[in-house]
Amino acid sequence: MLYVVGVGAAKGYLTDKAKQIISKADVVYGSKRAIEYAEEFIRGEIRVLKKFGREVYDEIERVAKEKNVVVLSTGDPMVSGLGKKINGIVEPGISSVQLALARLKLDLCEVVVVDSHGKNSYDEIEKALEFRGKVLVLADKNFDPSKVRGKVTVLENLGLENERIGEEIKSDLAIVYIER
Amino acid sequence: MLYVVGVGAAKGYLTDKAKQIISKADVVYGSKRAIEYAEEFIRGEIRVLKKFGREVYDEIERVAKEKNVVVLSTGDPMVSGLGKKINGIVEPGISSVQLALARLKLDLCEVVVVDSHGKNSYDEIEKALEFRGKVLVLADKNFDPSKVRGKVTVLENLGLENERIGEEIKSDLAIVYIER
Structure with missing residues (x-):
């Protein structure tokens, strides 16, 4: 069995459903940060992921x-997360997008969410x-905010102690x- | 103090942060369903909301x-929820949109989410x-699926026992x- 579980954008965002799935796993994979958020609910073996990519996912x-495996994903696995990359059952978590919507008092149904990690997304943003x-x-x-036309607000470290809006x-x- | 707290799309989706805020409230408002999901963490007075609207929100x-108040919102308050309607601090919850993305193995950054409750949204859907x-x-x-051009999949009661995809x-x- 293979689950991809969202641990949320910071400590304290785990749901009871996620905790239950994590506690039943024989092996739990995750980044250092993801493991940290979930550690108190892990009963099985912890394997910290230092690199990501097809080879690692194939091995998982x-x-x-043969084993009950959980892969932890910070935030929500279906928000630029591991959900699409790993062939397992996805359990949602609170993403930084949700925290941003909460801070800005915006509804998800009035925005478009664009992933700009490691790629040029200015055309997509213009269309959006x-x-x-x-x-x-x-x-x-x-990311270069001067390349988009509109009023820009940057939100960082959402849910963490050093959360910042600037x-x-x-x-x-x-x-x-x-x-705009 | 006024918080609008997401209780998730079903029982078991409450986060620790949400539980903490709920347990500190003097008064907790919410629909019958929202109260049910959060009941075991409520220490203050429960006020079940039977109608919604500006008048009710003004009263809250x-x-x-004068009091520490929490308004519960099923799912996430910023997904067609109470977050925009009530002037309080928003605490996110797991929405049915997240469960749909998990079941369909779709990333939020590749879709558009449209609210069609109580309104004609076919033009917006076409543009999306x-x-x-x-x-x-x-x-x-x-909602009439025959009015949109594309392959249609209906997901219902997500996270509940009678979850259905058809x-x-x-x-x-x-x-x-x-x-499409």
Whole structure:
């Protein structure tokens, strides 16, 4: 059995359903941060993931043929997460997109969410702004806000102690809100 | 103090953060269903909401000037929820949109979410399909899938025992996935 479980954007966001699935696993994979958020509910073996990619996912899927395996995903596995990459049952978690919507008091049904990690997404953002005028971009430090037309707000470290709302991107875990 | 707290799409989806906020409230408002999901964590007075609307929200905001108030919202308050309607701090919850994405193995960054409750949204859906080709519609029984061009999948009662994936809409809590 193979589950991909969202642990939320910070500590304290785990649901009871997620805790239950995690506690039943023989082996739990996850980044250092994801393991940290879920650690008190893990009963099986912990395997910290230091790299990600097809080879790693193939190995996990192989192990899951014989054992009860959970792969932890920070935030929600279906928000630029591991859900599409690993062939398992997905259990949702609270994503930083939800925290951004909560802080900005925006409804998901009035925005478009664009993933800009490791790719050029300015064309997609322009089309999204033409369609709805309100766009949330999952961005890293390479994102250049001067390349989009609209009012820009940067939200960083959402849910963490150093949560920050401003105009500059300082981390690789930023959400950029653009309104036009 | 006034909080709008997401209790998730079904029982078992409450986060620790949400439980903590709920347990500190003097007064907790919510629909019968929302109260049911959160009941074991409520220490204060329960006020079941039977109708919704500006008048009710004004009254809640008035009470919150003197007491610690929580308004429960099924799913996530920022997904066609109470978050935009009530002037309080929003705490996210797991929405049925997230469960739909998990079941369909779709990423939030490849879809558009459209609210079709109590309104004609066919034009918006057409534009969303032209933009991204993959649309999730929050729909009720009045929604007519024959009015959209694309492959339709209906997901109902997500997270509940009678969860169902099919082609017909039988409830007012449906998510319709359209792909083109």
